[in-house]
Amino acid sequence: MFREEYGRAVAVLVGVCGDIDLAEEAVQEAFTEAVRRWPSSGLPPSPAGWIVTTARNRAIDRLRRESTRKDRQAQATLLHARDEVPEEGPVRDDRLRMIFTCCHPALSTPARVALTLRLLGGLTTAEIARAFLVPEPTMAQRLVRAKGKIRDARIPYRVPDGAELPDRLRSVLAVVYLVFNEGHTASSGERLVRDDLCAEAIRLGRLLAELMPDEPEVLGLLALMLLVESRRAARTTAGGALVRLSEQDRARWDRELVAEGQAIVRRCLRIGRPGPYQIQAAINAVHSDAPSADDTDWRQIVLLYDQLMAVAPSPVVALNRAVAEVDGADVALGLVDALDLDGYHLFHAVRADLLRRLGRPGEAAEAYEAAIARTANDAEREHLRRGLRSLAPS
Known part of the structure; x- marks a missing residue:
């Protein structure tokens, strides 16, 4: 329930109070109350509506306490919350607004990804920290700064329109794509794949496709992720070893x-x-x-x-195009060697494979070693080591 409804409820509450922190706290309190009540009282007829309504009431109570200190802004927000908010809110619009708010160009790309996972995906700070391979306090600070920037820069909680939309939509799609890529091949760690991030990216992609069904690039991203x-x-053996596309069952x-x-x-x-x-x-x-x-x-x-x-x-697209080259490994190697991708481990991995196929084992070994040195993913590293060992004379 939390995974499915947290982002939806936060999005609705941000529309109520205009404050991300307050919305998160109210929704968390609502789920805490649900954990306390539901085991004895049973599920309400509309669990999602119960969460939103309870969270809205908690937010109003918080604002009422603020208003006793003659905080005029809190009083105005309280009146807005009382008079204008429906029971469950316009769910689709609120979620879409939240996605675009999280992905505002004023925020850095890492902040956009982290905030999207937190507010739309319901991932905990600890889970996001593990995804980014940083300590939890570091991620907590990053999230606080991102939300503070939204507040201080008065970033609007809305879907951009007109001339703004194409640029903003590109940012949203790029963030979802980055989340999926990190799940598909984790940048470091023991596992090749992070199932949770893949699932979250696809969930967001489906949501965008539902909310913006006439945007072909939204559909294209969803199709790409599904395929x-x-x-x-x-992609992996039972033991977690990487299996190349050409060798997959x-x-x-x-x-x-x-x-x-x-x-x-x-x-x-x-x-x-x-x-x-x-x-x-x-x-x-x-x-x-x-x-x-x-x-x-x-x-x-x-x-x-x-x-x-x-x-x-881009050089990476050119690298992928070279891998698909139909005129032979020598032509492909010439295309690859023209690229400036020395820091990219797959550049060296592709060179190693092409050099191996061309019967140049010494150069292939150097390329394998360069690739191994540039990846922190254990599954990828072991796959490359197997390629390097295969060059040794039997």
């Missing part, structure tokens, strides 16, 4: 997620306004169509990467 997530069970791919993702890609194609997330989703749809790695339509994937480079060029 990538469909391969999760096949495709019978273990989640065909329901594949079908859903492909259907969304087809819907995007009908809309006819391609963007970076839609193109990446299309690339993954091509992979999901192939019964085996050898059957993959690599020429189609290269064409899609060329389209992606045209709309969102």
